[in-house]
Amino acid sequence: MPCSDDPLARLHGRSALEDTLEMLWKKDGSPSKRRPRCGNRELDLYVFFESVRSFGGILKVHENRLMQPIAELLRLSLTATSSGYSLRLIYLKWLKPYEEQLERAIDDSYERINNFCESKRQWPDCVWSKDANVPKKRSRWKQNGAKVCSEDAHQVEEHLTEAEKAAVLSRLSVNEMEPEEQVEFEYLQDSPDLFLDIRNHILRVWYRDVSHRTSCSDILSTVPKRYHDLTKDIFIFLVRQGLINFGFLGKNQFPIRSREQMEKAPHVVIIGAGISGLAAARQLCSVGVRVSIFEARDRLGGRIHTKTSSNNEPVELGAMLITGVQQNPLNTLCRQLNAVLEVVQEDCPLYDVNGCLVPKDLDMLAEDIFNDALEETTKMRKLYKDKRHISLGSVLKRLLEEKIMLFRQNSDIKDSTIFTTLKRLAQWHIANLEYACAADLEHVSLFDWDQDDPWALEGEHAIVKGGFSQLVEGLARGFKKAWQDFDNWKHDSCIFLRHEVKAINWSSKQKNEDRGRKSFSKKESVLVKVQTPNANMREVLCDCVLITVPLGVLKERTISIYPQLPSWKQEAIDSLGFGGLNKVCLVFEEVFWKHSVFGALTDSPNERGEFYIFWDMTKCSGQTPVLVTMICEPFVGRNELADDHVCVKRAMNVLRRIFPNAPEPKESFVTRWSSDQYAGGAYSFISINSTSKTYDAMAENVGDVLYFAGEATNGRYPTTCAGAFLSGLREAGKIMKHLHLDTLLLENIQKKRKVSAFGH
Ligand SMILES: Cc1cc2nc3c(=O)[nH]c(=O)nc-3n(C[C@H](O)[C@H](O)[C@H](O)COP(=O)(O)OP(=O)(O)OC[C@H]3O[C@@H](n4cnc5c(N)ncnc54)[C@H](O)[C@@H]3O)c2cc1C
Numbered sequence: 001m002p003c004s005d006d007p008l009a010r011l012h013g014r015s016a017l018e019d020t021l022e023m024l025w026k027k028d029g030s031p032s033k034r035r036p037r038c039g040n041r042e043l044d045l046y047v048f049f050e051s052v053r054s055f056g057g058i059l060k061v062h063e064n065r066l067m068q069p070i071a072e073l074l075r076l077s078l079t080a081t082s083s084g085y086s087l088r089l090i091y092l093k094w095l096k097p098y099e100e101q102l103e104r105a106i107d108d109s110y111e112r113i114n115n116f117c118e119s120k121r122q123w124p125d126c127v128w129s130k131d132a133n134v135p136k137k138r139s140r141w142k143q144n145g146a147k148v149c150s151e152d153a154h155q156v157e158e159h160l161t162e163a164e165k166a167a168v169l170s171r172l173s174v175n176e177m178e179p180e181e182q183v184e185f186e187y188l189q190d191s192p193d194l195f196l197d198i199r200n201h202i203l204r205v206w207y208r209d210v211s212h213r214t215s216c217s218d219i220l221s222t223v224p225k226r227y228h229d230l231t232k233d234i235f236i237f238l239v240r241q242g243l244i245n246f247g248f249l250g251k252n253q254f255p256i257r258s259r260e261q262m263e264k265a266p267h268v269v270i271i272g273a274g275i276s277g278l279a280a281a282r283q284l285c286s287v288g289v290r291v292s293i294f295e296a297r298d299r300l301g302g303r304i305h306t307k308t309s310s311n312n313e314p315v316e317l318g319a320m321l322i323t324g325v326q327q328n329p330l331n332t333l334c335r336q337l338n339a340v341l342e343v344v345q346e347d348c349p350l351y352d353v354n355g356c357l358v359p360k361d362l363d364m365l366a367e368d369i370f371n372d373a374l375e376e377t378t379k380m381r382k383l384y385k386d387k388r389h390i391s392l393g394s395v396l397k398r399l400l401e402e403k404i405m406l407f408r409q410n411s412d413i414k415d416s417t418i419f420t421t422l423k424r425l426a427q428w429h430i431a432n433l434e435y436a437c438a439a440d441l442e443h444v445s446l447f448d449w450d451q452d453d454p455w456a457l458e459g460e461h462a463i464v465k466g467g468f469s470q471l472v473e474g475l476a477r478g479f480k481k482a483w484q485d486f487d488n489w490k491h492d493s494c495i496f497l498r499h500e501v502k503a504i505n506w507s508s509k510q511k512n513e514d515r516g517r518k519s520f521s522k523k524e525s526v527l528v529k530v531q532t533p534n535a536n537m538r539e540v541l542c543d544c545v546l547i548t549v550p551l552g553v554l555k556e557r558t559i560s561i562y563p564q565l566p567s568w569k570q571e572a573i574d575s576l577g578f579g580g581l582n583k584v585c586l587v588f589e590e591v592f593w594k595h596s597v598f599g600a601l602t603d604s605p606n607e608r609g610e611f612y613i614f615w616d617m618t619k620c621s622g623q624t625p626v627l628v629t630m631i632c633e634p635f636v637g638r639n640e641l642a643d644d645h646v647c648v649k650r651a652m653n654v655l656r657r658i659f660p661n662a663p664e665p666k667e668s669f670v671t672r673w674s675s676d677q678y679a680g681g682a683y684s685f686i687s688i689n690s691t692s693k694t695y696d697a698m699a700e701n702v703g704d705v706l707y708f709a710g711e712a713t714n715g716r717y718p719t720t721c722a723g724a725f726l727s728g729l730r731e732a733g734k735i736m737k738h739l740h741l742d743t744l745l746l747e748n749i750q751k752k753r754k755v756s757a758f759g760h
Pocket residue numbers: 144271272273274275276277294295296297300301302303304317318319320321322323499500501502548549550553559581582583671673677678679681682683709710711712719720721722724
């Protein structure tokens with residue numbers, strides 16, 4: 001059974017090789033203990049031995065000139081690979097004499113752990129409801145930064161092993177160390193395969209059952225002894241990175257601490273109980289930190305807001321889609337909370353201004369023209385490289401006009417109305433992109449608007465049956481909720497609703513104004529001023545603060561920070577874009593529409609983003625028919641000034657162009673996220689004054705006391721709930737590291753019951 005494809009088998013095989021070699025070398029008294037090197041690095045003897053074996057032995061490798069692919073498996077550079085000769089010599093000297101014993105030892109080890117590797121579970125993709133729609137493929141559907149996965153991606157996944165799938169689900173490279181991993185485990189740069197096997201094995205165990213904490217002792221019981229220390233380090237790293245043991249892990253997730261212990265525990269203040277703040281709070285509490293979450297609103301969730309209709313059914317006023325379910329950490333959270341996901345149909349038929357459906361071929365033609373133009377904007381970057389402030393809108397709109405004109409010139413279609421419809425369709429696609437960016441495309445950077453594309457999460461989009469708020473409520477489980485009662489707050493982790501943070505004073509840490517980590521000595525050195533529900537001001541001391549308020553709030557500077565933020569941070573806050581998006585949710589007696597999602601064209605470019613799309617959210621509510629329509633930039637402001645009934649009337653006018661007999665809604669909800677003082681808009685975008693690096697600056701901590709999370713701090717997954725959630729985990733990990741909580745982490749790990757992952 002040469003060259004196993006299972007990471008645990010490889011770890012055992014590697015260990016067997018090492019044990020056997022050490023034993024035989026000792027017996028021989030030769031060769032020296034210094035490991036062979038090639039291309040300036042130590043050779044991975046296990047990978048070398050097993051690759052030669054899989055190619056039929058060193059003779060065959062030599063005869064068939066197979067040293068090149070072996071060198072690639074050994075990750076040797078081209079110059080090193082040219083020395084296939086030296087590799088052969090190394091093999092003959094170091095491994096050939098022991099081939100027989102090594103083969104036997106490695107095969108025995110594979111045999112021993114076969115059970116674990118064989119017990120591959122059926123992968124639970126997510127908790128689908130039985131009648132979930134099967135989505136159709138659409139070439140480009142950019143909603144909140146996520147692209148729909150290609151059919152190819154599904155096929156590739158079919159070929160992945162369980163451990164590889166776990167790495168993919170964790171958004172990690174299967175075969176390469178990620179940059180952060182290289183930094184943390186620099187000493188393993190010569191043997192990344194060892195690191196990757198341990199990492200992928202741990203991830204696989206975690207994904208086998210995400211409803212429980214994966215314990216380090218369980219993992220250790222599967223891994224050969226010689227790798228225990230390394231496994232512990234990698235385990236701690238994965239917890240800190242929020243890659244395992246995140247989310248809702250049952251009622252007993254937080255360690256039980258006495259009052260005294262809690263008083264002595266590190267104290268972190270989190271500003272904002274949105275999904276990023278709650279994700280961080282849960283992580284920190286799991287390692288014994290005392291957390292106080294101050295939330296200005298009287299509810300949890302921030303921009304996740306599931307309102308209850310008069311029928312007691314959920315209506316989403318904020319986020320509603322889980323974008324890219326497969327790799328989405330919120331999918332894991334849904335599984336932990338038994339929340340059901342409903343896939344959203346991607347096919348979006350469009351209705352023209354006369355109320356008739358746009359013919360499919362014309363719809364597809366417009367989509368192709370739009371996608372071509374969008375693609376071409378990326379090529380224009382070279383042309384405009386000296387004009388960094390040029391907008392996507394200016395270039396895209398010109399390209400679209402040119403392309404439609406060109407199509408007209410080259411086509412023999414006589415009916416001129418087709419071309420007017422094409423123009424309307426182009427406007428619809430612009431509006432759709434403005435929805436995704438929460439911005440007028442005239443304000444979006446040509447250069448970096450799609451910088452997050454390489455990280456787009458795979459999978460369809462889905463809604464949470466029963467409402468998105470279930471996820472935030474789940475994350476908040478186990479925390480005490482306090483309104484006015486400060487009496488017990490020193491002994492517990494609490495969420496304080498209707499507590500608006502007004503000021504942060506970190507003057508005693510002033511010297512640490514620089515970026516990055518500094519040594520931490522003085523406890524509780526940051527002062528947070530909070531306004532309580534009865535308008536009193538309270539002062540709270542803590543070790544560090546995690547700020548998760550929306551970028552819109554940071555831009556307004558409603559929280560005074562003393563000393564003021566360093567210029568690099570303030571510049572990032574000022575320059576990153578933050579735009580609007582609103583919803584009009586219409587509740588009806590019965591369904592009169594025909595599609596789950598449908599679009600409406602308009603004659604006027606000055607109305608393109610007003611009620612241009614309608615989502616059937618009935619599946620979220622369960623029974624009550626609900627249609628949700630959008631108001632996008634640049635039309636958000638003028639609609640926020642209008643009364644609710646005016647917005648509803650405008651939305652109904654558009655709907656009645658399609659369904660003339662549409663009844664009056666029995667209930668409606670209109671959002672105003674931009675004028676909401678605790679949001680200031682919907683989500684971030686890369687403005688003409690910012691770049692992808694601005695997100696990195698947003699994420700960076702100030703000194704060792706001010707940390708920042710939230711969707712606008714996540715450059716890979718900005719704008720989304722997933723991005724916000726991951727940013728919370730990221731910052732919790734940084735704080736754990738800064739507060740030196742690794743021992744607490746291990747203590748927590750060691751206390752868990754010892755059940756072998758082998759099952760005995
Ligand atoms: C209309 C709309 C539709 C959206 N659609 C989707 C979607 O379909 N899918 C998706 O993934 N994302 C969507 N988003 C984006 C998503 O909602 C956000 O990215 C995510 O919820 C942000 O979470 P957060 O924790 O970063 O911030 P928030 O949820 O905004 O949390 C920050 C918290 O800080 C609080 N706060 C503010 N100031 C103070 C203060 N001074 N003191 C104390 N607390 C304070 C706020 O009240 C808030 O609760 C949508 C957003 C909007 C507005």
